[in-house]
Structure formats: structure tokens, C-alpha cells
Amino acid sequence: MSNDILNVVVTGAAGQIGYSLIFNIVRGEMFGSDQKIRLVLMDIAPMLDGIKGVIMEIEDCCYPLVGEIVVTADPKEAFANADYAILVGGMPRKDGMERADLLKANATIFQVQGKALNDHAKKTCKVLVVANPANTNALIAMVNAPNIPKENFSCLTRLDQNRARAQIALRAKVSVKDVHNIIVWGNHSLTIFPDHRCGYVSLPSGKSTISGAVKDDTWLQNEFVATVQKRGAAVISARKLSSAASAAKAITDHIHDWHLGTPEGEYVSMGVHSDGSYNIPSGIIFSFPVTIKNGVYTIVQGLPIDKNTQEKLDATTAELISEKEVALAL
Numbered sequence: 001m002s003n004d005i006l007n008v009v010v011t012g013a014a015g016q017i018g019y020s021l022i023f024n025i026v027r028g029e030m031f032g033s034d035q036k037i038r039l040v041l042m043d044i045a046p047m048l049d050g051i052k053g054v055i056m057e058i059e060d061c062c063y064p065l066v067g068e069i070v071v072t073a074d075p076k077e078a079f080a081n082a083d084y085a086i087l088v089g090g091m092p093r094k095d096g097m098e099r100a101d102l103l104k105a106n107a108t109i110f111q112v113q114g115k116a117l118n119d120h121a122k123k124t125c126k127v128l129v130v131a132n133p134a135n136t137n138a139l140i141a142m143v144n145a146p147n148i149p150k151e152n153f154s155c156l157t158r159l160d161q162n163r164a165r166a167q168i169a170l171r172a173k174v175s176v177k178d179v180h181n182i183i184v185w186g187n188h189s190l191t192i193f194p195d196h197r198c199g200y201v202s203l204p205s206g207k208s209t210i211s212g213a214v215k216d217d218t219w220l221q222n223e224f225v226a227t228v229q230k231r232g233a234a235v236i237s238a239r240k241l242s243s244a245a246s247a248a249k250a251i252t253d254h255i256h257d258w259h260l261g262t263p264e265g266e267y268v269s270m271g272v273h274s275d276g277s278y279n280i281p282s283g284i285i286f287s288f289p290v291t292i293k294n295g296v297y298t299i300v301q302g303l304p305i306d307k308n309t310q311e312k313l314d315a316t317t318a319e320l321i322s323e324k325e326v327a328l329a330l
């Protein structure tokens with residue numbers, strides 16, 4: 001049993017992602033089956049009554065890992081001594097909206113929450129921003145929290161990675177568990193670039209490249225990329241609501257790996273502050289392939305960047321810079 005109880009904050013706790021995510025956390029899927037947690041559920045004041053019902057359900061599940069549960073609409077109270085802050089709260093995209101439309105609506109939230117994290121969370125607090133536009137919201141939170149290292153801020157692109165991995169598994173007719181090192185670069189948006197070139201499939205006969213397992217390079221270069229880029233919109237169009245259970249699973253994967261580490265040789269994608277790797281300018285939050293050890297991520301270096309990949313990296317970088325300019329103007 002781990003000694004220290006972790007203070008874990010979830011904002012937007014009354015929303016649809018929150019309703020899946022909270023149960024992943026209390027089941028032990030995020031921090032391991034022996035890690036005790038103090039859970040802080042934050043939302044805006046009118047939503048707090050609904051959260052009381054969720055707490056009744058947590059109790060009724062009889063999971064042993066969660067002790068105290070705090071419900072609040074006050075960012076200062078929510079982030080006090082936080083070890084992990086998972087920022088889901090914000091307005092979601094509706095049918096026909098692009099993520100950029102959300103920038104105005106959500107920027108103020110991340111300014112306020114960044115300041116509250118700065119003043120009240122532990123200096124070691126790790127922050128994951130999920131609410132869209134996730135990369136730029138994470139940037140806003142980061143610049144408002146200078147007391148917390150930049151490396152402790154991240155945004156969710158694991159859902160894009162999981163989507164890409166699933167598409168490869170379906171197309172190659174293999175189990176998703178045998179598909180490795182599919183990565184996604186850049187902005188969690190239509191310009192995200194799913195990259196299969198360093199991935200591989202484990203087959204009974206040995207390792208295969210993704211291209212060898214899929215046997216359709218035209219599909220890999222076109223439909224695969226477009227399907228991943230447009231998957232969020234496709235789910236919204238079908239469900240009339242944005243992805244929730246799959247987003248909660250991806251958040252669980254992201255924090256699980258950040259806390260407990262990645263298996264040897266396995267890459268995962270995280271939106272993190274660029275340190276100039278792959279010539280991506282610093283000052284933006286960009287999805288890179290990383291490995292993680294002892295709670296610290298390292299950007300995977302030296303992956304080959306061909307002409308097509310460079311064009312895709314340039315496009316997603318340009319979009320992030322323009323989002324940043326809009327955010328700064330606000």
C-alpha cells in the first residue's frame with residue numbers, strides 16, 4: 001500500500017466525461033489498485049447538487065480506495081494541496097463548431113484556474129487539461145502558474161493516439177494490444193498528425209511494420225489520417241454529444257502512465273510544452289511521443305521526419321501559434 005494519499009482534483013465533474021472518469025479513478029485504474037485517494041470534485045455552483053448523486057453512487061460501489069470526497073465550486077478550495085489536477089470543465093463543442101470557437105468561451109476559465117493552481121496547489125502538482133481547445137487552454141493555465149514547473153502541464157492527445165491505434169488494429173485485423181508505438185503530433189484538432197511509421201505489430205511470426213501488416217499504403221496515407229483527425233466530429237454527429245467514455249479512458253491512460261511510467265520501449269503521446277525538439281518552437285503545448293519514468297516524461301528523440309511529416313508538423317504548429325495569438329489578445 002502506498003503511504004501518501006493523493007489529492008486528485010477533477011473539474012467539470014458533473015459533466016459527461018466526469019461521470020465515466022470518476023469511476024475509473026475510484027476503481028484504481030488510474031493510480032493503481034493500492035493507491036488511496038482524496039477526491040475533489042469541482043464544477044460550477046448550479047451543478048453541485050447533481051454531484052451529490054454521483055457521490056451516493058461512489059459510496060454504493062463499495063470501492064475501498066477513496067476516503068474523503070470534497071465537492072466545491074471554488075478553485076482555491078479545489079486546488080489546495082493538489083497532487084493531480086484534471087481540468088475537464090468547460091463548454092464542449094456542438095455539431096458544426098470547430099475547437100477554435102471554444103477558445104473565447106473557455107480561455108477565462110483557464111486563466112482563473114491557472115492562478116488558483118499557482119497559489120494553492122503543491123508545486124509538484126501535475127496538470128492535465130482536457131477541455132478544448134486543450135493545447136491552448138493548457139498553455140493559458142501554464143503561463144498563469146509560474147510557481148509550478150512548465151513540465152507539469154500537459155493536454156490530452158491520448159484519445160487521438162488510442163483512436164489511431166484502434167484504426168490500425170481494425171484494418172490489419174489484429175488485436176489492439178499487439179499494435180505499438182503509434183503516435184500523434186501537434187494540436188488536438190483537425191491538424192493532429194497520426195504517425196504510424198515508427199509503429200509495429202507483434203505477430204506470432206515476429207514484428208511487422210504497420211505498412212506490412214496493413215498492406216495498403218494509400219489507406220495509411222489518406223483515410224487513416226483523415227479518420228483520426230475527424231473522429232471527434234464523427235462521434236458528435238452520430239451521438240449528438242462529444243466523446244465521453246473514450247475520453248475518460250484516454251485521460252485514465254495518460255495519468256496512469258505519467259504516474260506509474262511507460263513499459264520499456266513503448267511510446268505514448270502527450271501534449272507538453274515544446275522544448276524545441278523537432279524544431280517545434282517553445283511557447284506552445286504540442287503533442288510529442290514521450291516515454292515516462294519516475295513521474296518524468298522524456299520526449300522521444302531522433303525519429304525520422306520525412307517531407308510529408310514535416311509539412312504536417314508545420315501545419316499543426318502554425319495552427320497552435322495562431323490559437324496562441326488569439327488567446328493572448330483575449
Ligand SMILES: NC(=O)C1=CN([C@@H]2O[C@H](COP(=O)(O)OP(=O)(O)OC[C@H]3O[C@@H](n4cnc5c(N)ncnc54)[C@H](O)[C@@H]3O)[C@@H](O)[C@H]2O)C=CC1
Nearest residue numbers: 012014015016017043089090091092093131132156159247
Ligand atoms: N482533449 C480531448 O481529447 C477531449 C476533450 N473534450 C472536451 O472536454 C470538455 C468536457 O466535455 P464534456 O464532459 O463532454 O462536457 P459537459 O458539458 O458534459 O461537462 C462539462 C462540465 O464542465 C462544467 N464547467 C463549466 N465551466 C466550469 C468551470 N469554470 N469550472 C468547473 N467546471 C466547469 C460544466 O458545468 C459541466 O458540468 C469539453 O471542453 C470537450 O470539448 C472532450 C472529448 C475529448
Ligand SMILES: O=C([O-])CC(=O)C(=O)O
Nearest residue numbers: 093132231232233242243
Ligand atoms: O471533438 C470534440 O469536440 C471533442 C473532442 O475533443 C474529441 O472527441 O476529440
